[in-house]
Amino acid sequence: QVQLQESGPGLVKPSQTLSLSCTVSGVSMSSDPYFWSWIRQPAGKGLEYIGRIYASGTTNYNPSLKSRVTISIDTSKNQFSLQLSSVTAADTAVYYCARGVALDYWGQGTLVTVSS
Amino acid sequence: DAVMTQSPLFLSVTLGQPASISCTSSQSFVFSDGNTYLNWFQQRPGQSPRRLIYKVSNRDAGVPDRFSGSGSGTDFTLQISRVEAEDVGVYYCFQGTHGPSFGQGTKVEIK
Numbered sequence: 001q002v003q004l005q006e007s008g009p010g011l012v013k014p015s016q017t018l019s020l021s022c023t024v025s026g027v028s029m030s031s032d033p034y035f036w037s038w039i040r041q042p043a044g045k046g047l048e049y050i051g052r053i054y055a056s057g058t059t060n061y062n063p064s065l066k067s068r069v070t071i072s073i074d075t076s077k078n079q080f081s082l083q084l085s086s087v088t089a090a091d092t093a094v095y096y097c098a099r100g101v102a103l104d105y106w107g108q109g110t111l112v113t114v115s116s
Numbered sequence: 117d118a119v120m121t122q123s124p125l126f127l128s129v130t131l132g133q134p135a136s137i138s139c140t141s142s143q144s145f146v147f148s149d150g151n152t153y154l155n156w157f158q159q160r161p162g163q164s165p166r167r168l169i170y171k172v173s174n175r176d177a178g179v180p181d182r183f184s185g186s187g188s189g190t191d192f193t194l195q196i197s198r199v200e201a202e203d204v205g206v207y208y209c210f211q212g213t214h215g216p217s218f219g220q221g222t223k224v225e226i227k
Contacts, residue, residue, distance in 0.1 A: 035212075037216070039218075046206075046208065046218060046219075046220050046221040047157075047159075047165065047208055047210075047218045047221070048218070049210075049216045049217055049218060052216070060215075060216070062215075062216075063117070063215070096164060096165070100212075101147075101153050101212035101213060101216075102153055102155050102167070102170045102171070102212055103155065103157070103165075103167060103210065103212065104167055104170070104176070106164045106165060106166075107164070108164055109164050
């Protein structure tokens, strides 16, 4: 059974960099290549696609966030990561990781609050 | 990039009655492999999204057969044949190939 689990600080100060990891189990990221995605959801609002990375390292980012987002992958650890720089209160959200072009498996989500 | 627009944004349905949600794309997004990666997700209150339908019309395992997806080109529909209490939540369409993007979401409540 494929499972994804987000981890990282729940509180980030304004202007700093938000860093999250997603640990994948039940599938080998190196032998079963998929796209791996990050999505976020501010409280009471809809889902926003942040970006994704392929096993090879190829990335696609939401144009509205592209200048601040970096997604990386470590197939040896079966993990991929999100960095979002220069955060503001508008980046406060539940952040999800998910698998594939069709987002068939999701993590449970982790709340990140941007506040001083 | 394809922009996804859902309607209605709010749906109040009597138990046992049908419901239909529309999703329109700003452009066709047939992928190079010939597939249209249009997916539907359900998000119940307090839960992570759960995929219901993939590639327009394929139900995921465990999804009740009262849910069905249809459409082609730029117009897609999620239908619930008989709404049950557990269907309350927000439904999102999503295309994963042409600048991945979600629709705004449609909130379904029981009348």
